[in-house]
Amino acid sequence: MAEFLCGLDAAVAVVGGKWKPLILWALSVRPRRTGELRRELTGVSEKVLVQQLRELERDGVVRREVHDQVPPKVVYSLTDDGVALDRALRPLGDWGEERMVEINSVRQGGAVAPP
Amino acid sequence: MAEFLCGLDAAVAVVGGKWKPLILWALSVRPRRTGELRRELTGVSEKVLVQQLRELERDGVVRREVHDQVPPKVVYSLTDDGVALDRALRPLGDWGEERMVEINSVRQGGAVAPP
DNA sequence: GTGGGTACGTACTTCAAAGTAGGTACTTCA
DNA sequence: TGAAGTACCTACTTTGAAGTACGTACCCAC
Numbered sequence: 001m002a003e004f005l006c007g008l009d010a011a012v013a014v015v016g017g018k019w020k021p022l023i024l025w026a027l028s029v030r031p032r033r034t035g036e037l038r039r040e041l042t043g044v045s046e047k048v049l050v051q052q053l054r055e056l057e058r059d060g061v062v063r064r065e066v067h068d069q070v071p072p073k074v075v076y077s078l079t080d081d082g083v084a085l086d087r088a089l090r091p092l093g094d095w096g097e098e099r100m101v102e103i104n105s106v107r108q109g110g111a112v113a114p115p
Numbered sequence: 116m117a118e119f120l121c122g123l124d125a126a127v128a129v130v131g132g133k134w135k136p137l138i139l140w141a142l143s144v145r146p147r148r149t150g151e152l153r154r155e156l157t158g159v160s161e162k163v164l165v166q167q168l169r170e171l172e173r174d175g176v177v178r179r180e181v182h183d184q185v186p187p188k189v190v191y192s193l194t195d196d197g198v199a200l201d202r203a204l205r206p207l208g209d210w211g212e213e214r215m216v217e218i219n220s221v222r223q224g225g226a227v228a229p230p
Numbered sequence: 231g232t233g234g235g236t237a238c239g240t241a242c243t244t245c246a247a248a249g250t251a252g253g254t255a256c257t258t259c260a
Numbered sequence: 261t262g263a264a265g266t267a268c269c270t271a272c273t274t275t276g277a278a279g280t281a282c283g284t285a286c287c288c289a290c
């Protein structure tokens with residue numbers, strides 16, 4: 001029912017979750033356990049974190065490795081497609097970084113420079 | 116209340132609307148009137164189209180020019196920031212294009228190859 | 231004078247994503 | 261003994277984006 005109209009559409013759908021950009025950024029630094037991610041992404045609930053990780057896994061950009069031990073240990077990392085996605089996101093991240101302040105102010109304050 | 120944590124976060128927020136990638140793509144080809152966009156993006160409602168155009172304008176990537184005539188004529192085009200955004204989106208679009216089919220099938224069918 | 235085109239605005243509804251709050255089964259540490 | 265950590269799952273509620281359906285004011289062609 002989604003039916004993407006162009007590649008950009010599909011890519012935005014993959015990274016479009018509220019926490020997905022941050023998850024991908026964290027995993028691009030190094031693989032992480034669930035708890036590490038939860039502590040890194042302050043404010044995320046466990047439900048949504050696991051949900052978005054599963055979606056990223058389904059979309060083929062994140063790998064989930066279960067180490068069968070007690071207590072459980074699950075490690076998430078980027079697949080080859082995930083690494084390629086991360087590289088494709090770099091220019092976009094740079095674009096955003098340069099404009100973060102303006103975008104932020106324009107989205108809440110309204111005016112650019114309050115007196 | 117948004118408060119972006121990284122540039123990627125901010126950029127995804129800008130292009131994150133349902134029709135925004137398509138709007139940006141259309142405007143990157145050439146400037147358009149409202150009606151042209153509405154006809155190009157099959158399925159979009161006038162309300163949402165105008166809404167997303169206003170948000171893109173607020174975020175500084177789209178320029179809105181009103182020609183004061185009757186019947187009204189409004190032309191939308193990309194600003195310099197918008198052109199830069201479009202360029203930054205190219206690698207992401209390419210990434211999505213190469214994986215559109217898989218992403219689509221994995222998101223509705225479930226299995227990769229139905230018999 | 232009626233229908234179509236221009237570019238909106240506004241009120242209401244729908245629906246999916248995200249948030250909240252609980253539970254599971256097992257272990258280690260104090 | 262009981263509190264804390266591991267990585268989840270499930271049910272329910274909230275939120276906000278998008279969709280639907282109308283109205284505006286003006287013009288032109290038929």
